[in-house]
Amino acid sequence: MKRYEPPAGWVVQAYKFALDPGDTQTGSLRRNTGAARFAYNHMLRRVGAVQAQRAAEASYGVSEADLTPWQGWSLPDLRRTWNEIKQWVAPWWAACSKEAFNTGLANLSAALGNWHASRTGARKGRRMGWPRPKRKQAQRSARFTTGAIRVDPGYRHVVLPRLGRIRTHESTRKLARRIRAGTAQILSATVSETAGRWFCSFQVAVRRDHNRPAHAPRAGRVVGVDAGVKHLAVLSTGELVPNPKPFNAALKKLGKAQRRAARRIGPYDPATRSKRTASKRWQRAQDAVTRLHATVAAVRADSWHRLTTRLAQQFDTVVVEHLHVAGMIRNRKLARSLADAAPATLRRHLGYKTGWYGSILYVADRWYPSSKTCSACKTAKPKLSLAERTFNCTTCGLSLDRDVNAARNLADLVRHVDLELPGDAKTGRGAYVRSVRPAPAGWAAGDEASRPSGVNAGRQRTAADREFTFTH
Ligand SMILES: [Zn+2]
Incomplete structure (x- = not known):
């Protein structure tokens, strides 16, 4: 299959709607x-x-x-x-x-x-094994690329080939209006099931103009964002973006549901270390766990979207942490693993949204110790445990919330760099993403001392550092 290349000024975007199919349609x-x-x-x-x-x-x-x-x-x-x-x-x-x-x-x-x-070594990363067969419990999905694919003018139904007209759980107004205005075109539709609920995700080519909303503040604003555990994110402006209330509530319910399922007779017998037939009561409890997982994920995704849209609209430059490596995400604690996945989500969303709204995204250098460095005097601590919620500087006496300190350091990375950007980004006509390192003068030697650092080292590699560019 050929990859779709949208015309200039158009981007490919997904619109996903929850469905309310009837029994025949579910079949x-x-x-x-x-x-x-x-x-x-x-x-x-x-x-x-x-x-x-x-x-x-x-x-x-x-x-x-x-x-x-x-x-x-x-x-x-x-x-x-x-x-x-x-x-x-x-x-x-x-x-x-x-x-x-x-x-x-x-x-x-x-x-x-x-x-x-x-x-054959053509693909980097973890070794891929022979594909495993898909089990019935695996996520169900099917993609339609041809035939009658559309959203109903009444905003409450989608039409798919062979499946017909299916009612949506939420309004399709946003997409339907764009299609009517001629600024969107549906490329394909994927139906899928998650935790007992059906969804339809349209892949859509959308024309995006760089009209920054009127409420966006003046130019020159820089923000550093630290994705946290206790908060959804902490901004260098000192703003603590809380986890949404439904998220905390769902997380609490999830813990309860998991403990309930653990007390019932599951498919694994720890006494004999073998498989056994799971009880119906266990299956019921397990279904509840699955549904709650889906709720947690949906609520979390929604709050990330709200935050990243606001950041891309209200600031000219956004600085985020480098991604955690894949292996670090494997945590057994749910809250912890969600927090570990946060930098990746931030960067993914901001990567395209800064392109839409004409702002610029910077990603801190992988080795930059944003948490361990004092945001006032830039002295790096050799060690800072996760339990220390307040950053206390022994050199200048600064005492600041740990995450705010980290976010400030991220924002400072860009303030110290003389913003020399390609034409695209200067005129605000595209997202320019690259990694940034601290300036050498005045910065204390930390982990990065032995590595090539400095603004110039970073700038010489601009072409290679450029992660992706949207040109519109
Ligand atoms: Zn200090």
Whole structure:
């Protein structure tokens, strides 16, 4: 599949709506998303079986020409084979959209491509294993790219091929009005199920003009953002952005629900260290846990969107921390793992929203000790435990909330850099993202002393440092 390249001035964006399907429609959604899973699993087994068969034949000395024909995993290859065999392996195929099967085949093609690239060294990062079959419990989804895909003018329904007109749980007004005005065009629609609720996510090309809202303050404002545990975020302006109340409430309920599920008879028997049949009461408790997880995620996502939109609109320059590495996110405590994922969310949202609103995003250098440095005299402490909520400087006597101190340091990073930006960013016509390091003069030696640092070291690498640019 070719990647869609939007015309200049247009960006690709998602609009996701919760659905309220009827019983027949739910059946149809389950059937089509199940078809995607079936095609994925069937062709995965087939590709694996052909490879094993060929390896066995080769070991018996069968010549190359007489081996079982190779099964490729490019999408056209998979689709060709699937169309040849579907009437035998899935005689019910006509009851589902061909796009549903295509979803499974496209996902499989990508998974096998990743596996192969990882094995041959073309793909960096953690080693990818052979793709695992999709279980029935896995998230269901199917993507539609052709046919009747639209939002109803009445704002309360979406129309999808084969599935028909489905009621939405929330208004589709924002998207419908853009489509009517000619500033949005639907590219595809993906239906998916999360914790028992169905969603439809439209991939939409949207024309975005850099009209900063009237309430946006004057130019030249810089803000550092520290994503916290206790608060959603702390700004260098001293503002503490609290976690939303529904979030704290859901988190509390979640803890309760998890303890309840733990008391019931689950599928794992700790006494014999083996599997057992889970009780219905356990399943009920577990479903509640799943629903609460979805609530926590939704509430959290909403508050991140509100915050990042406000930051991109109200400030000219936003500075955030470097991402935590993937391995650090694996925490057992939910609150902690949410906090660890926060810098990544911040950066992802601000990456495109600063592009929309003509502001600039900076990402602090990976080694920059924003928490350990005093924001007043820039002396770095060798150690600062997570339990210390207040930063007390032994050099200048500063006493400040730990997160505010970190946020101030982030904002200062950019104040010390002579903002020499490419034309795009200067005129506010695009997001310019790059990592920044502290200026060498006046900065105490910390962790970064042994590394190449300084503004100039950073500036020489601008082209390489540029993470991505939106040009509109
Ligand atoms: Zn100090």
